[in-house]
Amino acid sequence: MIPKRGAIALFFTIAGLALLLSFKTPTTPTTMLTFSETAAPTSGSGGAVAAADATTAAGAASAAASTSSTSSTATQASTTSGSGTYTGTAVQTRYGTVQVQITVESGKITNVQMLAYPSDNPHSSQISQYALPTLISETLQAQNAQISAVSGATFTSQGYLSSLQSALDQVA
Amino acid sequence: MGTMVSFDVRDPGVPRQAIERAVAHLHDVDRRFSPYKEDSEVSRLMRGQLRFEDASADVLWIMGLCDELARLTDGYFDARRFRPDGLPDPTGVVKGWAVEEAAFILLDEGATNFLVNGGGDIVTRGSPVPGSEERWRIGIQHPTERDKIAVVLAVRDSAVATSGTYERGEHVVDPHTGLPATELVSLTVVGSSLTYADAFATAAFAMGRKGVEWLANLPDVEAFAITSDDLTISTEGLPRA
Numbered sequence: 001m002i003p004k005r006g007a008i009a010l011f012f013t014i015a016g017l018a019l020l021l022s023f024k025t026p027t028t029p030t031t032m033l034t035f036s037e038t039a040a041p042t043s044g045s046g047g048a049v050a051a052a053d054a055t056t057a058a059g060a061a062s063a064a065a066s067t068s069s070t071s072s073t074a075t076q077a078s079t080t081s082g083s084g085t086y087t088g089t090a091v092q093t094r095y096g097t098v099q100v101q102i103t104v105e106s107g108k109i110t111n112v113q114m115l116a117y118p119s120d121n122p123h124s125s126q127i128s129q130y131a132l133p134t135l136i137s138e139t140l141q142a143q144n145a146q147i148s149a150v151s152g153a154t155f156t157s158q159g160y161l162s163s164l165q166s167a168l169d170q171v172a
Numbered sequence: 173m174g175t176m177v178s179f180d181v182r183d184p185g186v187p188r189q190a191i192e193r194a195v196a197h198l199h200d201v202d203r204r205f206s207p208y209k210e211d212s213e214v215s216r217l218m219r220g221q222l223r224f225e226d227a228s229a230d231v232l233w234i235m236g237l238c239d240e241l242a243r244l245t246d247g248y249f250d251a252r253r254f255r256p257d258g259l260p261d262p263t264g265v266v267k268g269w270a271v272e273e274a275a276f277i278l279l280d281e282g283a284t285n286f287l288v289n290g291g292g293d294i295v296t297r298g299s300p301v302p303g304s305e306e307r308w309r310i311g312i313q314h315p316t317e318r319d320k321i322a323v324v325l326a327v328r329d330s331a332v333a334t335s336g337t338y339e340r341g342e343h344v345v346d347p348h349t350g351l352p353a354t355e356l357v358s359l360t361v362v363g364s365s366l367t368y369a370d371a372f373a374t375a376a377f378a379m380g381r382k383g384v385e386w387l388a389n390l391p392d393v394e395a396f397a398i399t400s401d402d403l404t405i406s407t408e409g410l411p412r413a
Contacts, residue, residue: 086236135388136406136407137404138404138406140315142314143322145311152336
């Protein structure tokens with residue numbers, strides 16, 4: 001693999017419809033980086049659950065379920081014609097409640113109403129009118145680091161899942 | 173779901189039943205939502221064998237959420253794109269939602285310092301060292317070097333979801349063109365809700381590089397993307413370690 005050299009950190013702003021309110025000076029360029037060909041893998045081959053006294057692991061949800069109904073505060077309009085309004089569970093998030101209400105007519109959803117949505121915060125939308133979304137562009141790096149978990153798109157691989165399971169089995 | 177879910181609980185004294193309840197919930201979601209199970213509610217709904225008013229409240233909620241997400245993302249989150257009969261296919265958001273619900277179960281059982289990882293969709297609460305200011309360190313997988321990560325994030329009380337090109341060649345498709353989205357290989361969203369982070373990551377990935385701009389304009393959400401030409405684009409407020 002040919003090492004890549006001369007990485008430069010670019011700092012650029014994307015102009016929206018808002019006026020420019022502040023100007024940011026560019027950061028200093030990053031140092032040269034190379035892609036290592038011989039570095040040893042991190043423990044757990046890229047993903048591991050850190051061991052802790054109370055750590056447990058759950059396997060893939062593919063076995064037959066022991067049914068346990070999740071508690072629900074949803075309400076349902078009683079109807080004989082297949083139509084009605086249905087209110088979903090109110091889900092608590094850190095910034096507020098999310099709750100959806102749908103209208104069904106003859107088996108089709110004809111309307112969806114958000115009864116509650118966390119970004120429905122007038123202060124937030126006011127801020128986004130005046131602030132530019134600032135993005136940072138850099139060359140892709142590769143690192144080893146102590147981490148508790150990995151997030152990645154390649155997790156659907158069966159091979160990865162088997163490997164991770166065997167690592168988790170050792171932790172427990 | 174075919175997804176590995178792991179629970180890392182750091183509070184001492186959280187009963188084992190907390191994990192068992194969360195796992196039971198995941199099995200239940202799989203039973204009701206999996207399109208790979210013939211007799212799941214979603215499969216039966218999609219075949220017209222189950223009427224909407226007979227479906228469970230969660231299933232209805234998710235169907236409604238899919239419609240709302242299509243509006244929020246200008247159609248880039250499109251649960252209907254493979255359904256010529258117009259019924260939504262909710263599976264794009266179910267994984268994030270199910271893992272988030274599992275985290276709420278742990279909270280309900282008294283856990284306050286934990287990390288739940290459902291195949292790369294992650295919810296964090298509190299600290300890996302309870303009572304301290306330490307944050308959970310989460311690595312975003314490097315797209316080509318399997319034993320490496322591209323960036324380390326340090327978070328607490330945040331959700332992390334990553335969307336991208338899968339190993340087996342499945343592609344996220346731009347619903348507006350029908351073509352595979354090729355500008356990005358990986359896109360990570362950090363936010364307060366895993367359900368929305370998961371859906372937004374999927375939608376933004378389909379938008380390509382513009383998806384990061386779109387995410388930058390959303391309040392309370394940060395993003396990290398890896399392009400197919402080895403650049404990274406991230407929002408300024410990304411919680412890097």
